[in-house]
Amino acid sequence: MTQTTLRQHLQAQQTDTDLMILMEDIATACRMIADRVRHGAFAGVLGAAETENIQGETQKELDVISDEVFQQIVGGNPSLAALVSEEVDEVNWRKEAPQAGDFVVYYDPLDGSSNLDVNLSVGTIFSIVRLDAAISPQADAVKIKGTEQVAAGYAIYGPSTGLVITTGQGVDGFTHHPGSGEFLLTQPEMSIPAETQEFAINASRYDMWDTPIRGYIDDCLRGANGPRGKKFNMRWCASMVADVHRILTRGGVFLYPADSGNAAQGGKLRLMYEANPMGMLVEQAGGASSTGTGRILEVAPTGHHQRVPVILGSRDEVAVIEGYHKK
Ligand code: AHG
Ligand code: MN
Ligand code: MN
Numbered sequence: 001m002t003q004t005t006l007r008q009h010l011q012a013q014q015t016d017t018d019l020m021i022l023m024e025d026i027a028t029a030c031r032m033i034a035d036r037v038r039h040g041a042f043a044g045v046l047g048a049a050e051t052e053n054i055q056g057e058t059q060k061e062l063d064v065i066s067d068e069v070f071q072q073i074v075g076g077n078p079s080l081a082a083l084v085s086e087e088v089d090e091v092n093w094r095k096e097a098p099q100a101g102d103f104v105v106y107y108d109p110l111d112g113s114s115n116l117d118v119n120l121s122v123g124t125i126f127s128i129v130r131l132d133a134a135i136s137p138q139a140d141a142v143k144i145k146g147t148e149q150v151a152a153g154y155a156i157y158g159p160s161t162g163l164v165i166t167t168g169q170g171v172d173g174f175t176h177h178p179g180s181g182e183f184l185l186t187q188p189e190m191s192i193p194a195e196t197q198e199f200a201i202n203a204s205r206y207d208m209w210d211t212p213i214r215g216y217i218d219d220c221l222r223g224a225n226g227p228r229g230k231k232f233n234m235r236w237c238a239s240m241v242a243d244v245h246r247i248l249t250r251g252g253v254f255l256y257p258a259d260s261g262n263a264a265q266g267g268k269l270r271l272m273y274e275a276n277p278m279g280m281l282v283e284q285a286g287g288a289s290s291t292g293t294g295r296i297l298e299v300a301p302t303g304h305h306q307r308v309p310v311i312l313g314s315r316d317e318v319a320v321i322e323g324y325h326k327k
C-alpha cells in the first residue's frame with residue numbers, strides 16, 4: 001500500500017510552488033509546536049505567562065512560545081509579506097515592499113489554550129491570502145476578506161497530531177507519523193453531512209444569549225416531541241479546533257454567538273484567525289458558515305483583531321439557525 005505525504009498531495013493538486021513551500025513551512029512550525037505541547041509540565045511551559053494579549057486574555061506560556069516558533073519558522077519564508085497573529089498587536093511585516101504574489105498569513109498559534117492545564121486537545125489555525133498587487137506596509141493592507149483565502153487549515157494536538165487543510169479543492173486530513181516526521185494523508189476528501197442532531201455551544205452563557213440563539217437551543221432541547229422532531233446531542237470542547245475537527249469528521253453545528261457578555265467586542269472568536277479559516281474549511285467540506293445573518297467569508301474586516309459571531313457546520317442546520325435570526 002502506498003502512502004501520500006503532504007508534499008505529494010499538494011503536488012497532485014497542482015498547488016503553486018510558492019504556496020506549497022509556505023504550507024510545508026507552516027506544517028513544520030506545527031510539528032515543532034506539537035513537540036512543545038507534548039512536553040507539557042516537563043518543559044515548564046504550563047500555566048499563565050502573566051501577560052495579557054491584545055484580546056484582553058491572560059496568555060499561557062505556550063501561547064507565547066507557539067507564536068515565537070511560528071514566527072521563527074514561517075517568518076523566514078521568502079514569499080511572505082506579513083504575519084498577523086492573535087497574540088501580537090501589530091502586523092509583523094516581513095518585507096519592506098511586498099509584491100503581487102506575496103502571501104499574508106493570519107494565525108492563531110495555540111487555539112483552546114485554556115485546555116492546556118487539563119491536558120485536553122489544542123491546535124494551531126492558519127489562513128493564507130495572496131496579494132493581487134504590490135502594497136506598502138500599512139495596517140489597512142491586511143484587512144482582506146475571507147473569500148480571498150487561497151488556503152486554510154489547522155493542526156490538532158490530540159492523542160495524535162493531525163493536519164487538516166484546504167487549498168480550495170476540498171478538505172484533506174493528515175496524521176503526523178512520528179517515525180518519518182511526515183504528515184501522511186489519512187482522511188482524504190473530508191465531508192460534512194448536510195443534516196445533524198448534534199450542537200456545540202457554551203451553554204453556561206444561556207442568560208446572555210439573544211432571542212434567536214435561545215429559541216434555537218430551546219427547540220433542540222425539546223427533543224423528538226418538540227418543533228425539531230428529533231433528539232439532539234451536545235458537545236463542547238472549549239477548543240474550536242477540537243470542535244471543528246469533530247464536525248468535519250461526523251457532522252454537527254458549532255455556535256459562538258455574540259451575546260450580552262461580548263456584544264461590545266462583536267462576539268468572542270476572531271474573524272481573521274478563527275472564523276475565516278474554519279469557515280473556508282467547513283464550506284470546502286460541503287458545510288456552511290454564518291454570522292447568523294450572512295456568510296462569514298463575506299464579512300468586510302474593520303481590523304485584524306476583529307471578532308464576529310460564528311455559526312458553522314452541517315449545511316441544513318446552519319440554514320435552520322439563520323431562519324431563527326429572520327423570525
Ligand atoms: P484561544 O485559546 O485561541 O483564545 O481560543 C479560545 C476560543 C475557542 O478555541 C473556543 O471555542 C472558545 O474560545 C472557548 O470559549 P469558552 O471559554 O467560552 O468556552
Ligand atoms: Mn487566546
Ligand atoms: Mn483560538
Ligand code: MN
Nearest residue numbers: 086108110111
Ligand atoms: Mn489562541
